[in-house]
Amino acid sequence: xALPTLVLLSLIFSSSSIIIHVSSQTxxxxxxxEQTMQENPLILQACSNIKDRTACLSNLKSFLDDHSPMNHKxxxxxxxxxxxTLNETQLAMQTFTKFTSLSSSSREQxxxxxxxxxxxxxxxxxxxxxxxxxKIRAGSQNPRYQGNLKSWLSAALxxxxxxxxxxxxxxxxxxxxxxxxxxxxxxxxxxxxxxYTQLHTLPFKPPANSDRxxxxxxxxxxxxxxxxxxxxxxxxxxxxxxxxxxxxxxxRSISEAINEAPNYSVRRYVIYAKKGVYKENIDMKxxxxxxxLIGDGVGATxxxxxxxxxxxxxxxxxxxxxxxxxxxxxxxxxxxxTAGPQSHQGVALRxxxxxxxxxxxxxEGYQDTLYAHSLRQFYRECSISGTIDFIFGNGAAVxxxxxxxxxxxxxxxxxxxxxxxxxxxxxxTGFSIQDSYVYATKPTYLGRPxxxxxxxxxxxxxxxxxxxxQGWLEWYGNFALNTLWYGEYRxxxxxxxxxxxxxxxxxxxxxxxxxxxxxxxxxxIDGLSxxxxxxxxxxxxxxN
Numbered sequence: 001x002a003l004p005t006l007v008l009l010s011l012i013f014s015s016s017s018i019i020i021h022v023s024s025q026t027x028x029x030x031x032x033x034e035q036t037m038q039e040n041p042l043i044l045q046a047c048s049n050i051k052d053r054t055a056c057l058s059n060l061k062s063f064l065d066d067h068s069p070m071n072h073k074x075x076x077x078x079x080x081x082x083x084x085t086l087n088e089t090q091l092a093m094q095t096f097t098k099f100t101s102l103s104s105s106s107r108e109q110x111x112x113x114x115x116x117x118x119x120x121x122x123x124x125x126x127x128x129x130x131x132x133x134x135k136i137r138a139g140s141q142n143p144r145y146q147g148n149l150k151s152w153l154s155a156a157l158x159x160x161x162x163x164x165x166x167x168x169x170x171x172x173x174x175x176x177x178x179x180x181x182x183x184x185x186x187x188x189x190x191x192x193x194x195x196y197t198q199l200h201t202l203p204f205k206p207p208a209n210s211d212r213x214x215x216x217x218x219x220x221x222x223x224x225x226x227x228x229x230x231x232x233x234x235x236x237x238x239x240x241x242x243x244x245x246x247x248x249x250x251x252r253s254i255s256e257a258i259n260e261a262p263n264y265s266v267r268r269y270v271i272y273a274k275k276g277v278y279k280e281n282i283d284m285k286x287x288x289x290x291x292x293l294i295g296d297g298v299g300a301t302x303x304x305x306x307x308x309x310x311x312x313x314x315x316x317x318x319x320x321x322x323x324x325x326x327x328x329x330x331x332x333x334x335x336x337x338t339a340g341p342q343s344h345q346g347v348a349l350r351x352x353x354x355x356x357x358x359x360x361x362x363x364e365g366y367q368d369t370l371y372a373h374s375l376r377q378f379y380r381e382c383s384i385s386g387t388i389d390f391i392f393g394n395g396a397a398v399x400x401x402x403x404x405x406x407x408x409x410x411x412x413x414x415x416x417x418x419x420x421x422x423x424x425x426x427x428x429t430g431f432s433i434q435d436s437y438v439y440a441t442k443p444t445y446l447g448r449p450x451x452x453x454x455x456x457x458x459x460x461x462x463x464x465x466x467x468x469x470q471g472w473l474e475w476y477g478n479f480a481l482n483t484l485w486y487g488e489y490r491x492x493x494x495x496x497x498x499x500x501x502x503x504x505x506x507x508x509x510x511x512x513x514x515x516x517x518x519x520x521x522x523x524x525i526d527g528l529s530x531x532x533x534x535x536x537x538x539x540x541x542x543x544n
Contacts, residue, residue: 040072046081046191050184060084078195079133085188086126089156092185093119099174107312108174111166114316115178118159121324121352121374122189124286125156146200147428147526151354151396153193154427155374158394160186161423161451162373166314190424197426239272239294249274254293254303255282263287273333275300281307281320286352288325295333298362298383308339308346315368319350328353330361337365341387341410347371351395355530358382365390366407372397372431376525380538389419392450396429396525400538402436406444406466415440416473418447420454430455430485432519435543440466440495445473449480457511457519459489460543467495470502482506489516489542517542 242249295301339346
C-alpha cells in the first residue's frame with residue numbers, strides 16, 4: 001500500500017521547535033470537529049488510518065487532561081493517545097474469551113491462549129510507557145527514559161503479529177475474526193510509536209571515551225551481592241534455592257523453583273541448578289522478575305525438550321525455556337530442543353524479558369533455535385546452533401563474542417542464520433552480531449527478511465568459507481529488499497569477502513564507523529544504563 005502524502009507542520013513549544021508529519025488524506029469532517037483537527041494535527045495523526053476515525057477522535061479527546069484545544073500540548077496529546085490505546089487493547093483482550101468456545105482444534109485453542117498472553121504483554125508494555133511518560137518532557141536529554149519507552153512501544157506493536165502467526169496450520173476461520181479485533185489495536189500502537197519518535201528523536205552525542213571497554217559496570221537494580229555472584233563460581237556463591245536431580249537440593253526441577261520464586265521481586269533471586277539433564281519445559285511468566293539462573297556449565301547443566309510445530313504446538317509454545325520476567329540473567333547453562341529438522345519449528349529459548357543477559361550459555365536446536373521475540377537482550381560468549389532462521393524474532397539484541405554453528409538441514413533446505421522481524425521503521429529493534437564467529441559447515445546465508453523492515457548487522461565477525469558469496473537470501477521475490485536494513489562492518493575470514501555480496505537497496509555492504517557505532521551495546525540497547533558485565537569485559541562501543 002502506498003504511503004499517504006505528507007505535509008510538514010512546525011509546532012513550537014517549550015522553547016523548542018519540532019517537525020510533525022501529518023497525513024493530508026482525511027475523511028470529511030464537519031463543524032467543530034474539522035476545526036479541532038486543524039488546530040490539533042497531532043490528534044489527527046494519533047487516529048490516522050483508523051476505520052472509525054470519528055469514534056477514535058472522540059475517545060482520544062476524552063483522555064485529555066484539559067479539554068480546551070488551546071491547551072493541547074504535544075506531550076499531553078501523546079499521553080492521551082497512550083491511554084486510549086491501552087484502553088482499546090484491554091477491550092480487545094476481553095473479546096478473546098468468546099473465541100475460546102469457537103475453536104475446533106487444539107492448535108486453535110493454543111493460538112487463542114497465545115493471543116491472550118501476547119495482548120497481556122502489550123497491556124503491560126503500554127502501561128510501563130504511560131508511567132515513563134511522567135518522567136519525560138519534550139526535548140528531554142535523558143536517553144534512559146527515551147530508550148525505555150521506545151523499546152516498550154516497539155515490543156507492544158509486534159505482539160499482535162505473533163498472535164496471528166499462531167494460526168498457521170489451522171483452517172484460518174478463527175484467525176479472520178481475531179485479526180479484525182486486533183487491527184485497530186495494532187494501528188493505534190503504530191500511531192503512538194510514530195508520534196513518540198517524531199517528538200523525542202534527539203541527535204546522539206557520544207560521551208568522551210565512547211569506545212572504552214568496561215569491566216565493572218552494573219545496573220542500578222544490582223546489589224553488591226549480585227556482583228559477587230556474577231564474579232564467583234557456584235561453589236562460592238549464595239543461592240536462594242538449589243535444584244538437583246538427585247534430591248540434594250530444595251527442588252528436583254527448575255520449573256518448581258521458578259514457580260515458588262517471589263512474584264515481582266525487586267531484588268535478585270538466585271536459582272542454582274546443579275549438573276544434570278533437566279527434561280522439562282520452563283515458562284517463566286512476566287511476574288517472575290529479577291531471577292538469576294546459574295548452572296554448572298555448558299553441557300553440564302542442560303535443560304532439554306522436544307516440543308515442535310509438527311506435534312501441534314504453535315512456534316511461540318515450542319520453547320524448551322521461555323522467559324518473560326524483566327531483568328533475567330542466565331549463566332553457564334545449555335538450552336536445548338531436540339526435535340530435529342524434520343519437525344520444523346522447535347525453539348530452544350524464547351526471550352521476552354527486557355534488560356536480560358545470557359553469559360556462557362548454549363542454545364541448541366535446528367529450525368528457530370533462539371527466539372529473541374521482544375525487548376532488549378544481551379548475549380556474551382554464548383553458542384547458538386541451528387539450520388533455518390535459527391536466530392529470529394523482533395527483539396533488540398546484541399550478541400558479543402558468540403559462536404554460531406550450522407547443523408545438517410533437510411535436503412534442499414538453505415541454511416539461514418537470522419530472520420529478524422522488524423515491521424515498522426520506527427521500532428528500535430534488530431540484531432547486532434559483534435566480535436563473533438560464524439562456523440558454517442553447510443552453504444549458509446547470514447539472514448533473510450522475515451518482515452518488511454528487517455534489520456541485522458554483522459560487525460568484526462569471522463566467517464568461514466561456507467558463508468555464501470552473496471551473503472544474504474531473499475524471503476520471496478522482491479519482498480522487503482528496498483526497506484530492510486542489513487549491514488556488514490570489518491568482518492573477516494574466507495566467507496566475508498564483499499566482492500560477491502548482493503546489491504539490494506537496503507543492504508549496506510561497507511558501513512562506516514559512525515554508522516556501525518549505532519549498533520553497539522552503548523547505543524543500540526542502552527547498555528550502560530542496565531547491562532550487567534557478568535564479571536567479564538564487554539565492549540560498550542566498537543572494538544579496535
